[in-house]
Amino acid sequence: MNDRSPQPDDVVGEWLPRSDFSLLRSVAAVILGFVVLTAGAVGSGRLLIWAVGVDSGDALAPGFIAANAGSRLLVAIVAGYMTAAAAPRAPRTHAGMLALVLVFFGVAALGGLVASGQPTDPAWYPVAILVVGSAGVVAGGALRARRRAVRQPRA
Numbered sequence: 393m394n395d396r397s398p399q400p401d402d403v404v405g406e407w408l409p410r411s412d413f414s415l416l417r418s419v420a421a422v423i424l425g426f427v428v429l430t431a432g433a434v435g436s437g438r439l440l441i442w443a444v445g446v447d448s449g450d451a452l453a454p455g456f457i458a459a460n461a462g463s464r465l466l467v468a469i470v471a472g473y474m475t476a477a478a479a480p481r482a483p484r485t486h487a488g489m490l491a492l493v494l495v496f497f498g499v500a501a502l503g504g505l506v507a508s509g510q511p512t513d514p515a516w517y518p519v520a521i522l523v524v525g526s527a528g529v530v531a532g533g534a535l536r537a538r539r540r541a542v543r544q545p546r547a
Contacts, residue, residue: 487533
């Protein structure tokens with residue numbers, strides 16, 4: 393056996409401390425993005441409801457629907473960007489993980505709406521918000537990845 397080749401125990405001993413921190417930072421990046429996404433969506437939605445003066449029993453006006461979808465898109469882009477910025481590596485992958493978390497909770501919420509028997513107005517709106525949010529998160533991650541690539545040219 394060659395004395396220069398690393399032993400498996402040495403490799404694992406060096407790798408584990410690094411991967412623990414990296415894994416923790418990856419999870420924290422996705423949690424950060426989820427918190428930003430949730431707080432931003434709730435905050436922008438409440439602000440729009442207050443600004444427009446929508447009551448809970450009112451049908452949603454097309455202008456409100458468009459404004460809410462636009463604000464959700466912006467919030468999702470910011471959340472994806474922040475997730476990618478906080479990621480230790482692979483910013484697009486981390487934003488993609490946030491998008492998957494969003495899809496998971498969005499589908500669960502849609503299932504709850506269907507099971508409750510309380511339809512939304514219009515019926516396609518929750519699905520559209522889910523698609524807009526997921527696409528925005530991925531776009532925000534891609535923006536950050538592009539910015540990181542521009543700042544760190546390849547050798």
